[in-house]
Amino acid sequence: MPDWQAQELKRELSENGTSDLLRYLTPRIALQQIGSGVGRKLYKKTWVDCTIRTIAKLTKDPYSQYNRSVGIVSSLKIIPKKGFIITDLRLLDELDVLKKYNFFLIRVKRNTAGLQGPAANHESETEMLEIPDSVFNEIIYNNSTLDDLKINVEKVLSRF
Secondary structure, eight states, X not given: OOHHHHHHHHHHHXXXXXXXXXXXXXXXXXXXXXXXXXXXXXXXXXXXXXXXXXXXXXHHOTTEEEETTTEEEEOSSOOOOOOOOOOOOOOHHHHHHHHHTTXXXXXXXXXXXXXXXXXXXXXXXHXXXXXXXXXXXXXXXXXXXXXXXXXXXXXXXXXX
8 A cells, every 4th residue: 555545544544533445345345346346257157166176176186175274285194075065155157057066055044144234235145035945955944043053954964
């Protein structure tokens, strides 16, 4: 950041207690802009194709495992893999790719879920709402405790 911008930000913070930018720029909005505003604008299937390539590499190499902080890492021992879980799916084209590869698709629904404010209107928050439950292989209702959700997920996963 150029010095003049840093000085401007410091002045605004000292005058107002916080800047409009810092009030507006939440972590979710930042991730939406990076994911869709940059990644998907460059290539629409950036994230789902990256996921499929990662799974292909992990499947081929019995010594590899996935670490969410650094990506694929090697191990000195064989890492058994029963399957892969993708914990977040937000867009129809991503769903279409996963269906093409015969993924078992689970929708988790919660009655009280939902964002408020500007972030709630982003395509990554609204597009999945248009997809009917019938597209998914299983629906899990998450209207209780985190422990209950874990039990319900484990029940579904135990079938594999």
